[in-house]
Each structure stands twice: as structure tokens, then as C-alpha cells.
Amino acid sequence: MPFIDYYKVLGVPKDADTQTIKKAYRKLARKHHPDLNPGDLEAEKKFKEINEANEVLSHPENRKKYDEYGKDWQHADAYNQAKQQQSQSQQRQYSNSSQFNEGDFSDFFESMFGGAYGGSRNQAGFRGQDYNAELQLDLKDVYTSHKRTLTVNGKNIRITIPAGIENGQVIKISGHGGPGVNNGPKGDLYITFTIHNSTKFQRDKANLYKTVDLDLYTALLGGNITVDTFDGKAKLTVKPETQNGTRVKLKGKGFPVYKKADAFGDLYITYQVKTPTNLTEKEKALFTELSKLR
């Protein structure tokens, strides 16, 4: 558990007065506050550090304890014992100042002060902190709606992942964030989906794209082929004299449309005509003969 120099975090000298600390905190908070940096995990981390430093340095009792024992925090146990006795008659309240709860403080802070307390602007019931989580899935996993159990902050949450969810999409699970402050409601859980594609299909929203090899003779003379769709196979009739790069549409054979039951995009097949290689002498002669007809 490393020592944290809270003065350094706020960029103030050790003899800074309360006003200087407050000013430094507000300046840094305006830069790194999660409300001002949506989705920026670095800013969130930095803000937690700033908030923790402010929790300590802006309260005379905490600051005194920190100044005395900060560098030698292992000796803070004596303080903790005194604190425990004190807290029996004093209800702890969480800080409203940043929507963060006990779990958002460093081990160093927890060992010295036992959690966040004091410093609240008022007694209002604020929503708890919103949690962010990332879920990595394969494209195959999001072809059908399914349930999955996630562990967030030690709690198991069973969620339904709707078919057709997109890479980078965020879904909100209401009431699964941090606990509310002063009886405020719980925060929400935001899950960002990262979808990897290990299939041979390319996806653009609900449409799928695939390139299929076509031999020269089927391309020239036409015929029937079987292609893989995302969930099975489909028979296709290839028209005679099909050109390389021809694209055909298989209606409704694409990806499920997000939150639209039974609606599917289309599958686009692009033919890539493969010319024969390693020709025999007889084949060469026949192709030569053909070329003379043109």
C-alpha cells in the first residue's frame, strides 16, 4: 500500500490554507470531473485521487492526522481505534461532493480514515454513482438474444443481451450502480459492448456481407451453388455469364435488427470468379481455340 502525497495530488504546499486547498481542488475538479469527461476512465481515476486528497486536506481533523502520520501510515491504527469509538455515537455520512462512495477511496485512505465521511454540502438524497463495465463478445454471441450473468463489484447480475447489439453500443441497467447517498436512489450500470468478429461475414448494422468463390465454368454457364449463411445454408442459382464482383442479395438472411423481433437485415453475396490454374496441355489448347472464336 503506497503512501499518497495528497499535497502533491492537489499541487499545493504543505502549509497551504483552507482557501488555497479549496481553490486547487475546484480547479482540478473542473478539469477531471466525470460529468465533464463522459466515458473518460482516466479522468475518472484522476478525479477519485483529487477527491480523496480533498477529503483529507479540507477537513482539519483529517489533515492533522494525515500530517502527523501520513508518511508513517502504519501507525494510524491508534487513530482508527479512537475513530471507531467515536463513530459509535456518530452516524457516518458519505460525501455528496462527487457522487463517490466508500469503495472509491484508496487502500491508503481506508487504512487511515476507514472510509469517506464528512464534508457534505447538504443532506440531500443524491443518486448513487453510475458504474461502467465492458463486455467482450463474439459476433456469433449476439446473433440471438440470450441471458448472461455478470459479476459487477462482487455482485452477480443476470442480464438479457438483445440480439443485434452493435459494437460500441452501451446499455443501461437501472439501479445496479452504486448505493444512493442519504437514501437517494441507486446509480445505474452502463455496459459497453465490444464485439469481435471471428466469422467470415462482414457486418454493417443488420446487413451482412460475404465473398464467395465461383469457378469459371459456373460463372460462364450458370448453375446452382450452396452458400453458408450466418445460421445455415442457402441454395443459389447463378445466372450464365456472371461477371466477377457481381453482388446478389439474400433478403432476410442478414443479422437480427436490434430490438425488433423477427426482423432481419439482408445478406449480400459477392462472387469472386476464380480462373483455373495449372492448366493441362489439352485445356490450354481448348482455351486457345476458344479465344480464336472471339
Added chain:
Amino acid sequence: METKNVITVTEFCQHYNIPEQFILSLNEYELVELAKENNTPCIYITEIQTIEKLIRFHFELDINMEGIHAITNLLNKVERLQEDVKALNNKLMFYEQGT
């Protein structure tokens, strides 16, 4: 009985311990839409989360109303740009898979 999802500005401000003028100013700056019930200004429940954020801007980060207005506009732009980046990344992934 019809349920209206609103709370009076007075009740809201008492709960959050903030002056009513703050909410009325947010409304003047078109940052929050207020409803009127029997001529009393009310807040839509759906706006509470946004207002909580604006309370933090003002009372905890010391940002004045003009600042909040500018920040809100910029945050909306950031949100739109993040959506664009997400869509473009997906498009890029589409072409990268094709190569």
C-alpha cells in the same frame, strides 16, 4: 387516476437544499424544461438526473450559469461526436475485415 410525473420546484429545492432561483435560471437558459401544475412550476421526473448534474456543476465546481450553459452545449457536441466516432469505427472495422 392520472399520475403526473412531476415534482414542484419548491419541494425539489427543499430536498436538495438549493435556492429555487437556481432552477428557474436553468429554465431561463433553456437547460431544463419546467411544467406548470396549477400555475406552480414543476420539474419533470425525467429531468432530475440532468438537474443533479447541473447542481454539481454550480454548487460543487463553482461554475456560473453562463459556464453551465456553454458546458452543456459542448457536452452535447461531445456526445454526438462520440456517437460519430463509434459509427465510423464500426465502418472502419467493416472495411478492415474485407481486406
